[in-house]
Amino acid sequence: MNMNQQMQKQITLKQRPVGMPKMDDFDFIDTPIGTTSAGEVLIRTAYISVDPYLRGRMQDTKSYIAPFELNKVITSGVIGQVVDSKSESFSKGDVVLGNLGWQEYSVVNEKEIKKIDKNLAPVTANLSIIGMTGLTAYFGLLDIAKPKSGETVVVSGAAGAVGSTVGQIAKIKGTRVIGIAGTDEKCQYLLNELGFDEAINYKKEDVPTALAKACPEGIDIYFDNVGGTISDAVFPLLNKFARIPVCGAISSYNDVEVDMGPRVQTALIKTSALMKGFTLGDYSDRIGEGYSALATWLNEGKLKYEETIVEGFDHVIDAFLDLFKGANLGKQLVKVSDID
Template sequence: MQRQIKLIKRPKGTPTYEDFELVEGPIGEPSAGEILVRTVYISVDPYLRGRMNEGKSYIPPFGLNEVISSGVIGQVVESRSERFAKGDVVLGSLGWQEYSVVKDSSVRKVDQHLAPASAYLSVLGMTGLTAYFGLLDIGKPKEGETVVVSGAAGAVGSTVGQIAKIKGARVVGIAGSDEKVKFLVDELGFDAAINYNTEDVATALREACPNGIDVYFENVGGKIGDAVFPLLNNFARIPVCGAISGYNNAEGDVGPRVQSYLIKTSSLMQGFTVGNYGSRFGEGARELAGWLKEGKLKYEETITEGFDHTIDAFLDLFKGANLGKALVKVAEIE
């Protein structure tokens, strides 16, 4: 038997412990072409909140009374596949449980010589690829331009800012604590950073962006996004990756309208998901790996220890508790 986490209620507003259930279920045995994977790291991500709602979206909602799933790093403990051997470390979209029986085509090996296994859930995984394609394909930063990133100390935002610096831009991050502001400037090389909890964002942005804003990478939405629009330069680009400020707003998210700002500046505002770029993942992974190897990219992880604390780690996302990628460590790699 193994422990599993299921969604048992659709959250109303901010999720609570009552929306989940920790249960026991059978581990299962692999059949031909399958492997048994022991969970090592679980990725907890803001987008999972959307999958807890009913309704059409870019990815199907979680079923009630079913095991929640997300990115997982695991280790093969039993193999009935020619592609994998016992001990291989793999990455896939797997359940919030201690073991998973999966088809060998649903996971891939990770190269621990390039980076620690956990990096494949962050800078070398979906969050890194999200940053890469959203910024470069939609944002298209040019040398000397000003790039503003909200949620800048998170897994995606911190990578976005560093890629923008690689491309020669001036980078301003917006985050929720003095610790995060210091991290962005001192560790990641951002040119400036703003604490939205202690500063007036609109005023701070005017000071930090004297030449206006050319690219705004949107992770947060709400009042922070509202403060950006008046500072947009002509032909600004706005990749819309997330809007976490409104994910738990049961009343709906209403604010200043953006149309006039977009018209006056001929700006582009485009939503996206990383799945749009599936055919180009190899390109993004190669570039990110190269920058990581050259020391041009750094990454931070907030690791919660223990499967029992997976729900805690997820709920902490909405309190801004994580610096960099939020992960749950379930077991050691042997």
Template sequence: MQKSIQLKKRPVGTPTLEDFNQVDVAIPEPSEGEVLVRTVYISVDPYLRGRMNEGKSYVPPFQLNDVISSGVVGQVETSKSEHFSEGDVVIGTLGWQEYNLANEKTIRKIDHTQAPASAYLSILGMTGLTAYFGLLDIGKPQAGEMVVVSGAAGAVGSVVGQLAKIKGARVVGIVGSDEKANLIKNKFGFDEAINYKTENVGDALAKVCPNGIDVYFENVGGEIGDAVFPLLNNFARIPVCGAISAYNKSSADIGPRVQGYLIKTSSLMQGFTVGNYAPRFKEGADALAEWLKEGKLTYEETITEGFDHTIDAFLDLFKGANVGKAIVKVSDIQQ
């Protein structure tokens, strides 16, 4: 038997432990073309909150009393696939459980000797790719421009800031603590940091962006996003990656209307998901890996030890407890 985490009921507002069930289920046996994967790392991400609601979105909602899934790095225990051998380290979208049955077409091998296996869930995985395509395809920062990033100490935001610096832009990050402010400046190279819990974001932005804002990478929404719009320059670009401030609201998030600002400045505001760029994932991963190897990129991970703490790690996302990518370590890679 193995442990598995299921969605017990659809959360109302911020999720709680009572919305989940940890149950024991049988370890499956692979059939032809399948492998049994032992979970090593589980990715916990804010977007999973949206999948816990019923209704149409860009990905189907989780079903009640069914296993929750996300990015998982694991090691092949048993293989009935000619493409995978026992001991291979793989990545895919798999269940929050200790073992997963995977079709050979739904996983891929990773080389954990070139970078830590967990990095394939962060800087070399979906979060790194989200930053890469969102900023460079939509934001298009130019040398000398002003880029502002909300959620700047998170898995996506921290990479966005570094990519903007690589492109020669000046970068301001908005974070929720002085510790994170110091981190994004000292480790990730942001030029300025604003602590939204202790500063008036609009006033602080006006001070550090005296010539306006050219690119705003949106991870948070709400009042933080509202503070940016009056400072937009002509032809500003706003990639909308997330709106975590509203994920746990039970009613529509109402705020200032943005249309006037966009019209006056001829600005582009575009929502996206990383899945839009699936045909170009190799391009993004290769570029990120090269910058990482050159020392132009670095990353942070908040790793929670133990499968039994997976739900806690997910709930901590909504408390701002993580720095960089939030990951749960379930087991070790066997050499």
């Protein structure tokens, strides 16, 4: 197959967003697919993961991961299928996972991708429950918060891909779990499908009041996906030796002004509480452990997951922007092509 002459669509960062990103911040450009050299593989993009943390990479600020460059392709978790291989490790038809470009095809070195076992779970699960978001939930909750049976766990962004997994693992560990989400439908999903003990609709309820009512014995663990006023409401309810894995702060990602709130120092001192930021990259040497545990729970029926799948490469940006509207239940993905 000679696809090097063929053109494909690619999404680049045209300008750094100010506030909420908009379609104009991105370019859809036509670019050659390219050719494979020794050790390389040509992949047809099947599913693209869109994630809140990508908003941070669109800023030109120091962070745990380099910012996206202007006029370069945006990258994220991608599942694709090998259509041509000059690698001994991959064959045509293999389904693979990698951090790849937002484009219809990618030519990549064999070291940048790993093969997916199609028989273990639906392939998309490798971008969600047994992939980045599931692993993020696993390590943040178990390594930082270390839940003990009988403790009270509060999760914000609870109907999202990370939050819904956190709550279920917390239930597996014998805790009492309170989820905070933004629609009644999401709250019902948490209660009826995932077995959460309580769910708070932060758009309808007064969060400090609802949290105090839902946590009569205080809060031992707060898994923070959102930051902002929802997190502010947690601090006065912390128990002695509380733990707060700080995973995301989606409420502030599009802020233009400095994100101001009550300072947390006094609450931390009063309770000897721990707050720790983290990203999945901190656990790169333990991915195998997390993957095994999640796959086992999934196959035992102890973990459920949802995906919100938008169809068509033209809708990648729409799907990304939907994250900030809270439109997604579970993992937000874009389907670009079928897997054979």
